[in-house]
Amino acid sequence: MPHSGPNDLRLNLGGPGILVFGATGTIGGAVLRNLAERDVAVKAVVRSPERAAALGVPDVGTVVADLADPASLTAAVRDADGVFVATPASPEQVRLETALVDAVAAAPGPPHLVKLAALGYDAGPPDEIIALGANHARVVQHMQAVGVRHTVLAPSGFMANLAGSAATIRAEGVLYGSSGDGGLSWVDPADVGAVAAHVLTTPGHDGASYDVTGPEILDHDAVARRLSAALGRPVRYVDVPSQAYRQNLESVGLPPWLAAALTELQELYRAHGAEVVTDEVEKATGRRATDLDTWLAAHRDAFA
Numbered sequence: 067m068p069h070s071g072p073n074d075l076r077l078n079l080g081g082p083g084i085l086v087f088g089a090t091g092t093i094g095g096a097v098l099r100n101l102a103e104r105d106v107a108v109k110a111v112v113r114s115p116e117r118a119a120a121l122g123v124p125d126v127g128t129v130v131a132d133l134a135d136p137a138s139l140t141a142a143v144r145d146a147d148g149v150f151v152a153t154p155a156s157p158e159q160v161r162l163e164t165a166l167v168d169a170v171a172a173a174p175g176p177p178h179l180v181k182l183a184a185l186g187y188d189a190g191p192p193d194e195i196i197a198l199g200a201n202h203a204r205v206v207q208h209m210q211a212v213g214v215r216h217t218v219l220a221p222s223g224f225m226a227n228l229a230g231s232a233a234t235i236r237a238e239g240v241l242y243g244s245s246g247d248g249g250l251s252w253v254d255p256a257d258v259g260a261v262a263a264h265v266l267t268t269p270g271h272d273g274a275s276y277d278v279t280g281p282e283i284l285d286h287d288a289v290a291r292r293l294s295a296a297l298g299r300p301v302r303y304v305d306v307p308s309q310a311y312r313q314n315l316e317s318v319g320l321p322p323w324l325a326a327a328l329t330e331l332q333e334l335y336r337a338h339g340a341e342v343v344t345d346e347v348e349k350a351t352g353r354r355a356t357d358l359d360t361w362l363a364a365h366r367d368a369f370a
């Protein structure tokens with residue numbers, strides 16, 4: 067679907083502004099920062115007043131609502147101009163997000179809903195794609211069924227995920243994975259936030275789905291070389307067979323469903339099933355997507 071450019075006229079947001087669900091998280095936080103920088107009226111949705119302390123933007127307005135409490139959603143979205151939602155992968159994800167879709171559909175207006183999904187969520191029927199994509203596909207099907215105005219953002223793997231390997235990189239100089247020489251176009255979460263902010267504040271995105279990626283495909287071996295250069299010490303990639311990878315994830319405390327889902331994702335990468343590069347970041351922001359070297363230079367502390 068065509069994408070309106072970075073210089074399009076802003077939507078006239080006459081209401082109280084945009085609500086960001088997931089605002090204490092990786093992408094919601096980036097969306098919140100980007101909207102605040104654009105001087106757009108924005109409110110962060112937090113599950114409790116105490117969670118406001120986890121927001122990365124000072125003095126931002128907050129609304130207390132919980133996706134597990136439908137009544138709180140009805141009150142939260144009333145009169146909103148736009149709504150962004152990102153929630154963690156979980157067995158509850160479809161239930162939580164469809165509750166929000168229903169609240170948005172019933173709101174006066176109703177507002178434009180921008181949903182974070184994942185690259186490949188639309189690669190086939192939900193029963194035939196990986197579990198992490200299937201949850202998103204089911205929510206998108208629901209958005210279509212109830213007829214809510216919506217846009218889907220489907221990013222590739224986040225560069226920020228690499229910080230989750232900081233402990234073994236530090237202790238052993240090893241980046242573990244189970245993706246062989248399959249690559250992906252790692253994306254900077256800040257770029258996903260910038261695309262979301264653009265979509266929430268410019269017209270022309272109703273019904274669109276944008277695959278949001280970084281600028282280049284890198285397998286884990288190439289990432290290890292980039293890490294070596296950025297950190298000034300050797301980092302090598304060690305490829306682990308699927309079953310051992312899954313057992314390792316469980317042994318460090320991940321719930322079995324998540325260990326299985328992440329292993330399935332690595333298998334998709336291994337099969338070269340996620341080697342997609344798009345220019346959605348450039349179309350939305352007018353600049354090239356952030357590359358991994360730039361991201362690593364800015365986030366060296368995460369590996370210190």
Ligand SMILES: NC(=O)c1ccc[n+]([C@@H]2O[C@H](COP(=O)([O-])OP(=O)(O)OC[C@H]3O[C@@H](n4cnc5c(N)ncnc54)[C@H](OP(=O)(O)O)[C@@H]3O)[C@@H](O)[C@H]2O)c1
Binds near residue numbers: 087094134155223
């Ligand atoms: N990691 C990747 O490489 C990648 C790539 C593509 C797509 N994705 C997609 O990205 C999504 C996760 O985004 P993220 O990494 O930004 O998430 P995240 O950092 O884990 O943040 C999740 C947010 O959801 C909020 N939340 C959780 N349960 C809630 C509830 N019941 N009511 C209201 N808010 C609730 C959390 O609030 P609290 O602070 O209160 O917990 C937090 O703000 C997943 O759907 C995944 O499929 C990830």
